[in-house]
Amino acid sequence: MYNSSSSSTPSSSSSSEAGDIRSSVFSPGEPLRQPRTSPPVSDSSAESRSPIPSGHNSSSAADALVKNSKLSAAAPEFVPGCYASFQDDVYSDDSEGHYPEPSxxxxxxxxxxxxxxxxxxxxxxxxxxxxxxxxxxxxxxxxxxxxxxxxxxxxxxxxxxxxxxxxxxxxxxxxxxxxxxxxxxxxxxxxxxxxxxxxxxxxxxxxxxxxxxxxxxxxxxxxxxxxxxxxxxxxxxxxxxxxxxxxxxxxxxxxxxxxxxxxxxxxxxxxxGSILDDTWKEKGQSDMDEVIKKIEDICLDAKCSRDARQMLLKLLELQSSNWGRVHTAAVSSDATPDNDPNYFMNEPTFYTTDGTPFTAADPEYSDKYQEILDREDYFPDAYEENENDSFCGDEDEMDPEIEEAFERFCMESDARRKK
Known part of the structure; x- marks a missing residue:
């Protein structure tokens, strides 16, 4: 026969095991790791070193984040993060966070x-x-x-x-x-x-x-x-x-x-060359003539390469054309195509039917321009600036599929309005 003391042992053992199971399931484990984006924590006390301090809540974390933020609503101007100028894109020291004195x-x-x-x-x-x-x-x-x-x-x-x-x-x-x-x-x-x-x-x-x-x-x-x-x-x-x-x-x-x-x-x-030439001429010196004479002698006698000789010949051609500069234009009232090289400078450029450009300086300008005028008279509507449908064509020529889709859109719009 079993006595009372022996019969109580299994029940106490089973209750102990149940308590262990409940504690392992419902009791909190180790504190979670602190988020990496949280504000830096001070080392002033043991409590502040704890990953989740007692009494911690979201408002205190937000307050700490605001306190440690370097942003300011009172900043005088906004500078995008991608902007960089010479003042702020050199000499930065990431380890110290300031600009050291450069040599x-x-x-x-x-x-x-x-x-x-x-x-x-x-x-x-x-x-x-x-x-x-x-x-x-x-x-x-x-x-x-x-x-x-x-x-x-x-x-x-x-x-x-x-x-x-x-x-x-x-x-x-x-x-x-x-x-x-x-x-x-x-x-x-x-x-x-x-x-x-x-x-x-x-x-x-x-x-x-x-x-x-x-x-x-x-x-x-x-x-x-x-x-x-x-x-x-x-x-x-x-x-x-x-x-x-x-x-x-x-x-x-x-x-x-x-x-x-x-x-x-x-x-x-x-x-x-052009500045040197002008300055020497103002001083009454023929130094540029001497330079050009040396270049001509080199082109005739020197054993330079073909490319170098070609560069020298191009330079002589440039100097003979007054260094590529256009002479002073005639007075506007007296300007003609013969005495003013800039006479046609600001004239518009036109294009023929085959895409060939021409200006007023073109010998066949009158004939080509008249051809454009005739083409404009033949298609008068194509050149009217105030016609809103000049690029749309006639309504009767609408593509059948587009016309069907447009009619369906109008019917759906009317149905929605009636509802």
Whole structure:
């Protein structure tokens, strides 16, 4: 027989197991991992380090998010996230979240690269660049470093000579530091003179030396066209000191007439030949005639390639046509097709039935234009500007399928209105 104590043991055991099952099913497990997008949690207390602190609710999380947000409804302007300019797309340090102090070389390289990719941004960025340079160019040594850096960038980056010359012109008027050794413009011209004095060796050097020298020549040509020098109350003029230098550089290139030197000379004359010609003529000098004579001699005697000789012949043709410039047009009242090359410039262009364009300068203009008028008279409705259905055709010519669909649409519309 079983006693009462032995009979109670199984019931207590079964109740204990049931309690364990209920606890394992209904009791909460480990706290859930805190969402990754939640605001940063302070380490000030053990309670704040808990993934789900006691008393946590959605309103407290929202308050913390608002508190830590950097957005402001009182911001003066809205800037899209994809917008980037030179002021805010360089020198960012993701680890620190601020702009560290860059070296002058880094700053020059970065903004020159920016201008090379976006030449049109020079006007909008130049004030920021100038202010930054004025704040850091405080000694003579730094000013000389600035000149050297800009010179190297302007003569080493392909197709940057024009933008570099414009940049140099602006800085020559806005860099405030002017030590005893010279201001920005004077130091720049001194740096260019160093290369100028080595011209005879450079034109006979190895291909790398010649390439650097040719880049310098083209930059000097851009500098002559873009560098403005103010003298008193007169309007700014070009740096005449560069005028004689460009002639000497051309003579040096022609003195060793291999293809690279000749092509560099052609590029320089296409760039600045008209200005050089005008300036020399104003001074009563025949320097351009001497240059043209050298080119003619080279075309006859020099052992240059066919392509180089062809470029020289094209240059001679360009110079003989006044560098491709049109002469001053006659007075409008006296202008005729014979004395004004711009007489037909603003005339409209018409097209024949086969698509051939013609203008008033065409010898058969009258006949072709009359043909257009006759065609307009034959199809008068096609040329009326106020006809709204000129491109639609007649209603009777509507496609059968379109007509059927339109009628069905009208019937459905009437049915909906009656309802």
């Amino acid at each position: 002058l070389a880094d700053f020059i390289q970065d903004f020159v690269s920016h201008l090379n990719l976006s030449p049109g941004s020079l006007e909008s960025e130049i004030d920021y660049i100038t202010d930054t340079l004025n704040s850091c160019v405080t000694t003579e040594e730094i000013l000389q470093e600035l000149v050297e850096l800009i010179y190297v960038q302007s003569t080493s980056i392909p197709n940057f000579a024009y933008t570099g010359a414009r940049l140099c012109n602006h800085l020559s008027h806005h860099i405030r530091l002017s030590p005893a050794s010279g201001n920005f413009r004077q130091l720049l011209l001194q740096r260019c003179r160093t290369e100028y004095e080595q011209r005879e060796q450079a034109v006979r050097g190895d291909p790398g030396t010649q390439k650097r020298f040719h880049s310098y020549v083209l930059f000097l040509g851009e500098l002559y066209l873009n560098l403005e020098i103010k003298s008193g109350k007169d309007t700014p003029g070009r740096a005449n000191v560069l005028l004689g230098a460009l002639k000497d550089l051309l003579n040096a290139l022609f003195s060793h007439p291999d293809d690279p030197n000749l092509m560099c000379a052609v590029k320089l004359l296409k760039l600045s």
